[in-house]
Amino acid sequence: METVSSVTTPGNTAGSCASGAVVPGGGSDGVQSLERAFLLLELMAEAGGEVALSRLAAESGLPLSTIHRLVRTLVARGYVRQLPSRRYVLGPRLVHLGESAARRLSTWAQPHLSRLVDSTGETANLAMLDGDRVVYVAQVPSRHSMRMFTEVGRRVHLHCTGVGKVLLAQLPPATARELLVRGGMPARTPATVTDPDRLLAQLPGIAGQGHAVDDGEQETGVRCVAVPVPGGPLMTALSVSGPEGRVTLADVPRIVALLSEAAAALAAELGEEAGDPVR
Incomplete structure (x- = not known):
């Protein structure tokens, strides 16, 4: 997945939403309008x-009239x-919001990534779905001289990366297919799966x-x-x-357990920060 480097120096967004589903009312007109505006942005x-x-x-x-008013x-x-x-694209003010959110998310993630590096000895990453790609928003590198390195901010394909595949698996099948078709499925290595079906x-x-x-699907070896999360x-x-050679198939269950623990802790922290603790 990440590129092997012998250098000793380390290096939604859109969330998913079900197509064709109207955002429920369930509140004041102001709240409903806000929910609908966010749906349109997504x-x-x-x-x-x-x-x-x-x-x-x-x-x-x-209704088209509602969309026109919100847009x-x-x-x-x-x-x-x-x-x-007369078509529409996301505006520049979202760039500032996104950069601020990514920096904040990176700050929250750093302690959890550091503990993963301490526990596994390998590079730990936080990535986020970004349209038909996945973007790395935080990383703590391994202390080995030969380690994995992906620049924070780099956008990579979904089909050949561990983070991409696990995020695709959270989406409705139709949405996952649309992202794969739109983003393309180039063969990065002989092990890359290039058939969407x-x-x-x-x-x-x-x-x-x-x-x-990701078993050598993005980068051989x-x-x-x-x-x-x-x-x-x-x-x-x-x-x-x-x-x-260091992350063997036999190591996967132990690493999954450590990752799951870190993901749950990060989710709880994010939920508490938002005032909506994860249960």
């Missing part, structure tokens, strides 16, 4: 580029931008066991083990990666 992010109001209506189930407000606030083609068939097993393994508004995953 659908725009999942679209991976320009989107027309008609597509937002089809995927959200909301007009988002444009006025700078969260959405209208193109000359074959990978989609693996996802229920990954979801059931609660972890994914590298093994990565990943688990999802449960709950929360962002789709994130923790991983441990290293040379396959």
